Amino acid sequence: MFSTASNPKVAIAAMAAMKPQLATMDELFSTSPRETLEMGEGLFWEGDRAQHIFEITEGVLRIFKIIADGRRVITGFLYAGDMVGLSLKNVYLYSAEAVTPVKVRRLTRKAFQDAIENSPELRPQLFSLMCDEMAAAQDQMVLLSRKSAEERLCSFLMMLGQRQSGQTQMPKTIQLAMSRQDMADYLGLTIETVSRTVTKLIQRGIITPNGRHAFDLTKPGKLLALCGDGDSYEDVGDPAVKTRQAVWPH
Amino acid sequence: MFSTASNPKVAIAAMAAMKPQLATMDELFSTSPRETLEMGEGLFWEGDRAQHIFEITEGVLRIFKIIADGRRVITGFLYAGDMVGLSLKNVYLYSAEAVTPVKVRRLTRKAFQDAIENSPELRPQLFSLMCDEMAAAQDQMVLLSRKSAEERLCSFLMMLGQRQSGQTQMPKTIQLAMSRQDMADYLGLTIETVSRTVTKLIQRGIITPNGRHAFDLTKPGKLLALCGDGDSYEDVGDPAVKTRQAVWPH
DNA sequence: CGCGATCTTGATATGCGTCAACTGCGGTGG
DNA sequence: CCACCGCAGTTGACGCATATCAAGATCGCG
Structure with missing residues (x-):
């Protein structure tokens, strides 16, 4: 309509x-x-x-x-x-x-x-x-209602990435305009939890810090899988990830 | 507009x-x-x-x-x-x-x-x-982001009450159309937490069960105060608080 | 009267919040 | 140019609110 x-x-x-x-x-x-x-x-x-x-x-x-x-x-x-x-x-x-x-x-x-x-x-x-x-x-509401800290952060980074890439593929660098406190207040977490969760993602090699307010996406597939947006066949998750992209071009 | x-x-x-x-x-x-x-x-x-x-x-x-x-x-x-x-x-x-x-x-x-x-x-x-x-x-989003289980439940009951009374004063009985599981999934809690929180409100005499799917409001003022929607007289911030009440006729 | 669904209650686990210390960077002034 | 300061962010130790797991209790319905 x-x-x-x-x-x-x-x-x-x-x-x-x-x-x-x-x-x-x-x-x-x-x-x-x-x-x-x-x-x-x-x-x-x-x-x-x-x-x-x-x-x-x-x-x-x-x-x-x-x-x-x-x-x-x-x-x-x-x-x-x-x-x-x-x-x-x-x-x-x-x-x-x-x-x-x-x-x-x-x-x-x-x-x-x-x-x-x-x-x-x-x-x-x-x-x-x-x-x-x-x-x-x-x-x-879904994010705040049921997602874990890690899922929240990954969802947020994906959202930023999609916005910056203009609906095309993920960019290789995600710019963060906002502070950790802003992220925390948006994601319903504390600044400490945001910081710890970021650190964990970095240690797992999923993102790489690029200055204090940008990350390089080293494993975009993993990031998407960690969003908790379903359709995941649990741990595997990579083919499923493709499906979602096709269905929700958003 | x-x-x-x-x-x-x-x-x-x-x-x-x-x-x-x-x-x-x-x-x-x-x-x-x-x-x-x-x-x-x-x-x-x-x-x-x-x-x-x-x-x-x-x-x-x-x-x-x-x-x-x-x-x-x-x-x-x-x-x-x-x-x-x-x-x-x-x-x-x-x-x-x-x-x-x-x-x-x-x-x-x-x-x-x-x-x-x-x-x-x-x-x-x-x-x-x-x-x-x-x-x-x-x-x-505010509820899911920052409110405690008790605040969530009280906010929910207030919302139901306002709907049933048609924007006038609180009715003395609140009908619950939905199950505890529905409430939990709406409030971002588990069914157990909803149940326990309800029990606590009953024990404190704030609500009284009236069948399994209705409550009588024995202390509507207390219920409102427990919503966590501010305007609380708490300890500090009184002048500011009053201002906010004036501004939010809500 | 008995069965299943819904709800309540209890015991335990855990993820995240809280409090506190520390780090590193960027700006400012000497 | 360097030393200092302050703020944003990180890390650690600990506690608590809520989730999880597991029995009961109660209600409605055949």
Whole structure:
């Protein structure tokens, strides 16, 4: 249902019809000035009046909640092309901070709403983004619910790898934009457990450190097998791994 | 942004304009026959070709994924008025089964898509539902990431209570439609831990069993305090805490 | 009344959290 | 240019919450 945002047919159809309407989310934000955030700077806070929608054009953002005793739960990382601030509440339901230097463009909620309502091209794209976000949230629930520390970390590295390679094969180097503490808060672990688990993967030769914030993938097949995403025939796992790649091109 | 699904103004405006278009999701499905599912029966499975969208008119559905070693993660429970099957993938990303006897109505994806595209009344309602689902998913991530067994169970009971009372005050009895195993798979615990934690709450007089699948709320205030959702008067942080309460009408 | 399914309770194991010390790197100032 | 400082990350020792394994207990149903 609904064409996906990445489907080029959407844009082509719009051009053919010579519509003056906006055809991509990026165009929608194109009239807004870019704003920059320094590393660690906040974009908005949970509970703030939600007046704007933001499009990230560069960098990495973390969105998180703080609970009772002050602990932080990072519910997601957002990258160039993602939007943040979508909600129908009058306040933001989470906080957003720059992990790296970030560039964003903003639109008022009203302007955004009007554009969406008036553009049959944009609506499916928004729907698509929301569905992807929902699917990611469910995968994260599986991770937090049942995966071991090792499975969590491997899943996370795979996710980063896939993002960096743009859906093609795994890159040979994975860049980590975030700190160990960020990883811990995203994976539902402590910083110590993340550190120990990384060390174990290195000792097993599955990844090799490449500076403090990057790893080389020395055994990508093993990494995938350790994700705990099933279809594994237990210890063996290599042919099964291929199957999954075919079935879930994600 | 966008009126919420529960905002009566939407329907009133539509009537005033005498539009022939569908004004509520329920009307959208009203031409489809009701289908019934027995307790435990499946509606669709993860990986099935996703051909339909379903509206639940009665009963409770669980949606879940099965991972590697056969363990099950329930990512949500759905109730009358909810829709299930929304996605832009060609296959369902999770399975759906009846927890209680369930009645549903179905629409093909195409019919649903067309209706949404043609109805300015329906679109904000769909958007609203998706936003609520996203907010619930994030709350669940917080629960799974950082809450103790007791906090998880109390949060779950509060959620059930709020649903049953229709956003008003807590009801004095909470009905559990699901088994302990379902609760465990939803809360990221084992059935034994759920059972023990329930027993502890009973012994502390916070809840009182009322049959095997219902509890009376003897100390609703205590239950709320044990959710771990902050706003606790704990030891420190009082000014900050008050601020947060004001900001989160939740 | 008895059988199976669901739930509870108990004993033990373990993975991860906690607390604490240490390491190494990068920046800063003398 | 080097010495120092501070922070991010690592490593180690230990404890605890929850999982696991194993009996019972209770409920519903034939």
